[in-house]
Amino acid sequence: MNTTHQLVRLLRRPAGLPTPDDFALVEAPVPEPEDGQVLVRNTHFLVFPGLRTLMGGETRDVPLPPLRPGDTLFGPAIGEVVDGPLEKGRSVLHLQGWREYATPGADACRPLEEVLPDPVAHLAQGSAAYGALTRLAEVREGDTVFVTGAAGAVGTLAGQIARLLGAARVIGSTGSPDKARRLERELGYDAVVLRDGAPIDEQLAQAAPDGIDIVLDTVGGEQLTAAVHAANRGARFALVGALAGQLSPDRAGGSAPTVLDTYRLLTRGITIAGYNGMDHPDVEAEWETRFGDWLRAGEIRFPYTAIQGMRQAPEALPRLIAGRSFGAAIVEL
Structure with a gap:
C-alpha cells in the first residue's frame, strides 16, 4: 500500500x-x-x-x-x-x-x-426529488411537471422520476441549448426552456399551454417567479435546492431571495413547501429500492x-x- x-x-x-x-x-x-x-x-x-x-x-x-x-x-x-x-x-x-x-x-x-x-x-442525488414528488407535491396521473435546473444532479433524475410516477408532460429548464437537446433526447423531457433565451414566462406559456401542476425547484430566482405565473389552480411546488443563491457571485451561498406573486398564490390555491430529507427518514430506503428496480429494468438512467x-x-x-x-x-x- x-x-x-x-x-x-x-x-x-x-x-x-x-x-x-x-x-x-x-x-x-x-x-x-x-x-x-x-x-x-x-x-x-x-x-x-x-x-x-x-x-x-x-x-x-x-x-x-x-x-x-x-x-x-x-x-x-x-x-x-x-x-x-x-x-x-x-x-x-x-x-x-x-x-x-x-x-x-x-x-x-x-x-x-x-x-x-x-x-x-x-x-x-435522486432521493430528494423522489421524496418531494411523493411526499410533498405527490404526482398524479396526467400532471404537467416543471423541473428547474433540469440538467443538474437532481434535475436529470427528477424528470424521469416524475414520468415514472405518472406525469403526462415534463418540462425542464437549463442554460445550454446542448443540454436542452440531451434532456429531450436522452431523458425524455417533452420541452426545455432556456435560462438565457426569451423571457421565461413566454417560454413556459408555449411549453405548457395548459399550465403547470407541479414544480420541482432546484434553483429559485426568476425561474421560480415565472413558475408561479404559469401554475394551475391547486398547483404544488416542492423546493429542493437554491442554486440561484449558491451559484451567485454576489452571495456567499447561504441565501436566495426570490420575488413571488402572493396574489396568484392566494387566488390559485398554490402550495409551496421545502423538502428536507431529515423530515422524511423513510424515503431513502424506499427510493433506493425503487431506483434499483428502475435501473435494472432500464426505465431510468x-x-x-x-x-x-x-x-x-x-x-x-x-x-x-x-x-x-x-x-x-x-x-x-
Missing part, C-alpha cells in the same frame, strides 16, 4: 465564486485509523454545490460544518475497506471524499449491499460527468459552478 496520498484543501475563502486557485492538491501521509475507525481507499466522490455554502461562511440551518482555510474538502464518497473493524474489500459509503484514503468511523460508514446494480449509483483523478479535482467545483457538467459530477480515482 502507498505511504502517501493526495487530498484537496481549501486555501482561502473565495472572493466571489470559487476558482481552482482557491484549492490546493496536497500530498500527505496515508492516515492511520484510530480505534473505531476504518481505513478506506476511495474510488469515487461526489462534487456538490453545497460546498459553496460551506466555504462561504453562511451555514446557519445547515447540518454540515463550515469549511475554513486549511480544511480538507469533504462529501459523499465510495471506497473499499483496507483496514479496521469492517470486512476488508467491502464497498462502503461515507462522507470523507476529496482524498484518496479516508478514516471515517465505522459507525459513519454504510456497507453497500446489492440494492443498486452499480455502487457508483449510490452517489446519485443515472447520468453523470466523470472527472478523472485527483489532479483534476481542484477544478471540479469551479467546473460544476460554470455549468460544465451534465447530471452529477463525480471524481473517479
Whole structure:
C-alpha cells in the first residue's frame, strides 16, 4: 500500500465564486485509523454545490460544518475497506471524499449491499426529488411537471422520476441549448426552456399551454417567479435546492431571495413547501429500492460527468459552478 496520498484543501475563502486557485492538491501521509475507525481507499466522490455554502461562511440551518482555510474538502464518497473493524474489500459509503484514503468511523460508514446494480449509483442525488414528488407535491396521473435546473444532479433524475410516477408532460429548464437537446433526447423531457433565451414566462406559456401542476425547484430566482405565473389552480411546488443563491457571485451561498406573486398564490390555491430529507427518514430506503428496480429494468438512467483523478479535482467545483457538467459530477480515482 502507498505511504502517501493526495487530498484537496481549501486555501482561502473565495472572493466571489470559487476558482481552482482557491484549492490546493496536497500530498500527505496515508492516515492511520484510530480505534473505531476504518481505513478506506476511495474510488469515487461526489462534487456538490453545497460546498459553496460551506466555504462561504453562511451555514446557519445547515447540518454540515463550515469549511475554513486549511480544511480538507469533504462529501459523499465510495471506497473499499483496507483496514479496521469492517470486512476488508467491502464497498462502503461515507462522507470523507476529496482524498484518496479516508478514516471515517465505522459507525459513519454504510456497507453497500446489492440494492443498486452499480455502487457508483449510490452517489446519485435522486432521493430528494423522489421524496418531494411523493411526499410533498405527490404526482398524479396526467400532471404537467416543471423541473428547474433540469440538467443538474437532481434535475436529470427528477424528470424521469416524475414520468415514472405518472406525469403526462415534463418540462425542464437549463442554460445550454446542448443540454436542452440531451434532456429531450436522452431523458425524455417533452420541452426545455432556456435560462438565457426569451423571457421565461413566454417560454413556459408555449411549453405548457395548459399550465403547470407541479414544480420541482432546484434553483429559485426568476425561474421560480415565472413558475408561479404559469401554475394551475391547486398547483404544488416542492423546493429542493437554491442554486440561484449558491451559484451567485454576489452571495456567499447561504441565501436566495426570490420575488413571488402572493396574489396568484392566494387566488390559485398554490402550495409551496421545502423538502428536507431529515423530515422524511423513510424515503431513502424506499427510493433506493425503487431506483434499483428502475435501473435494472432500464426505465431510468443515472447520468453523470466523470472527472478523472485527483489532479483534476481542484477544478471540479469551479467546473460544476460554470455549468460544465451534465447530471452529477463525480471524481473517479
